[in-house]
Amino acid sequence: MSDLRFTPGAVxxxxxxxxxxxxxVAEYRLRNMMHWWAAIISFGLGNxxxxxxxxxxxxxxxxxxxxxxxxxxxxxxxxxxxxxLLASAAIQGVMDEVTFPVMEGFTWEKYFFAINATSxxxxxxxxxxxxxxxxxGVWTVVMYGVILVLFGAIPLGSLFPLMLxxxxxxxxxxxxxxxxxxxxxxxxxxxxxxxRFVIAPMFLFSGTxxxxxxxxxxxxxxxxxxxxxxxxxxxxxxxxxxxxPTWLVTVHYLYFAALLVTGMLIGYRAFVRRLGE
Amino acid sequence: MSTSSNEIVLQARxxxxxxxxxxxxAGIDFExxxxxxxxxxxxxxxxxxxxMKMISxxxxxxxxxxxxxxxxxxxxxxxxxxxxxxxxxxxxLDRELKAWENLFVYGRYFGLPRKWLRTxxxxxxxxxxxxxxxxxxxxxxxxxMQRRLAIxxxxxxxxxxxxxxxxxxxxxxxxxxxLWDRLFRLRENGVTIILTTHYMDEAEQLCDRLVVMDAGKxxxxxxxADLIKQYASKEVLELRFGTDRNEETAPKVANFGDRVEVLxxxxxxxxxxxxxSLEQVMDSGLKPVTSLVRRAxxxxxxxxxxxxxxxx
Numbered sequence: 001m002s003d004l005r006f007t008p009g010a011v012x013x014x015x016x017x018x019x020x021x022x023x024x025v026a027e028y029r030l031r032n033m034m035h036w037w038a039a040i041i042s043f044g045l046g047n048x049x050x051x052x053x054x055x056x057x058x059x060x061x062x063x064x065x066x067x068x069x070x071x072x073x074x075x076x077x078x079x080x081x082x083x084x085l086l087a088s089a090a091i092q093g094v095m096d097e098v099t100f101p102v103m104e105g106f107t108w109e110k111y112f113f114a115i116n117a118t119s120x121x122x123x124x125x126x127x128x129x130x131x132x133x134x135x136x137g138v139w140t141v142v143m144y145g146v147i148l149v150l151f152g153a154i155p156l157g158s159l160f161p162l163m164l165x166x167x168x169x170x171x172x173x174x175x176x177x178x179x180x181x182x183x184x185x186x187x188x189x190x191x192x193x194x195x196r197f198v199i200a201p202m203f204l205f206s207g208t209x210x211x212x213x214x215x216x217x218x219x220x221x222x223x224x225x226x227x228x229x230x231x232x233x234x235x236x237x238x239x240x241x242x243x244x245p246t247w248l249v250t251v252h253y254l255y256f257a258a259l260l261v262t263g264m265l266i267g268y269r270a271f272v273r274r275l276g277e
Numbered sequence: 278m279s280t281s282s283n284e285i286v287l288q289a290r291x292x293x294x295x296x297x298x299x300x301x302x303a304g305i306d307f308e309x310x311x312x313x314x315x316x317x318x319x320x321x322x323x324x325x326x327x328x329m330k331m332i333s334x335x336x337x338x339x340x341x342x343x344x345x346x347x348x349x350x351x352x353x354x355x356x357x358x359x360x361x362x363x364x365x366x367x368x369x370l371d372r373e374l375k376a377w378e379n380l381f382v383y384g385r386y387f388g389l390p391r392k393w394l395r396t397x398x399x400x401x402x403x404x405x406x407x408x409x410x411x412x413x414x415x416x417x418x419x420x421x422m423q424r425r426l427a428i429x430x431x432x433x434x435x436x437x438x439x440x441x442x443x444x445x446x447x448x449x450x451x452x453x454x455x456l457w458d459r460l461f462r463l464r465e466n467g468v469t470i471i472l473t474t475h476y477m478d479e480a481e482q483l484c485d486r487l488v489v490m491d492a493g494k495x496x497x498x499x500x501x502a503d504l505i506k507q508y509a510s511k512e513v514l515e516l517r518f519g520t521d522r523n524e525e526t527a528p529k530v531a532n533f534g535d536r537v538e539v540l541x542x543x544x545x546x547x548x549x550x551x552x553x554s555l556e557q558v559m560d561s562g563l564k565p566v567t568s569l570v571r572r573a574x575x576x577x578x579x580x581x582x583x584x585x586x587x588x589x
Contacts, residue, residue, distance in 0.1 A: 003404070003462060003466070004400065004401070004404040004432065004462070004463065004466065005466055006435040006466075007435070008360075008435060008436060008438075008467070008468060008469070009346075009360045009435065009436065009437035010435060011389065011393075011434065011435045012360060012387045012388070012389065012434045012435070013388065014355075014356045014359035014360065015356075016388045017355075017359045017387045017388035018355045018359070018388075019388070020388050021355070021386070024385045024386050024388070025386075027382075027385060028382050028385070028386075031374070031378070031382060032371070032373055032374070035373050035374075109369070109371070109372065110367070110369050111369060113335075113365065113369055114365065114369035114371075114383075115386060116335055117333060117335060117358065117361070117363035117365065118358055118359070118386040118387055118434070119355040119356070119358050119359035119388070120355070120386050121354070121355050275335065276335060276336055276337055277336065
């Protein structure tokens, strides 16, 4: 039988505790993620390989052969589709970390309430979730990017800007989805609805597999509001030199900034409200 | 035993929490001194947990004044929480993590260094009598073990005040006694403890002083023994005459004690000497189906104050 003796209040430096709150929540989320490391690693590696082989080489082979290589301004289909696949993987990977973990934190297991009982504030919990999602995004784009280089789908020199633009697109979208998750009292199939009616159309109509201007004008708006299209356009600008005018590059990044800021503001409000009830 | 000093670590004045039109806490006043073990006793829905959320510096008060460790929680929530240990009613342990990780991760939230935590975690596991569960996940542990782990987690930052919301609700008697022993040790070592409970025996065992809450208000305040002395008698004679006869028999036994209370299943006769009163009842020719003499408890205090039982 062991006793416990201490001087109450002596060990914690409140200011130090408060300063690092966001990072420590991220540290916890990463530790939690590590329990799923096998799934995360195999998905990170398997996903790009499967897509590149089936879409890039399979469909690409067909497209290139039928067009004699002239269809996309002389760019092989694999190289055309590669930046879009990377952007899409970044968006999906980051999104995984702001849907169910947020539901778990607020509703299913209520972990966030336990975290909020410490010196960590509601906003810091929100930040921590986003930092961990960003880390997951980094892992995803690095894996994907390296495999793209190995497949000869992108030039090595474009790897870094491509990864960066995809990551920014991913985190901007994650902020939006995080703000939705933080406002859900229960799942009620909302994530399935988002998957089917938001993610799937976004994937299909954002110029992922073909240039968006091939679509009738009344369908092109889906691409314009989709972060995937903006990230894809930036990626193609960096990899195949699909020269985007400067004003459009600015628009792409401004759009991400707008999503990020709006998502975070709505997310903060929800975190503060729900944890302080 | 109390090791409390005169330093006030928590003070509430006219504390109110409203949700829309409903006042969960309707203006309460109390204070807690350093080293004291303070209880908030009341039935479900009395406003205990809402009070707990406010004094945990997470839920903002609607009105009144609240000072915790000399600070206003509406302004300095995180700063105050750095020195509180909170044991929530539903443990809120992380099921994906092992027992030791739950303590380690929690310590990290307070910015405690990893090296220091590695030693501390083992110390806490020993205190919670969970050394052999170090590498178990939460789901592999019994309810009592989970609660002890939650208490150990609440102590990882060596808090100035330990707050426990219904610490033994849902535990079997043996697990409750192990837990009481652990809390008693903390109390002996000078940790300030604030707990809510709807168990009168728990409040009597663990609290130096307590408030009795009902419908968001404080009905009485004092040391358990003083409250019993003030609101009940020394002993209670419980008499059962059968459900139909309790009501009609009550006036006939009233003269044999100081006060009589009729419950659906029994009559409570408050008296200084239970055995003597029972003798008088028998001598008068009344034949109870069962009878029991016991010490008066906080349950009786609550009944007197509200006209209702603590546990419905």
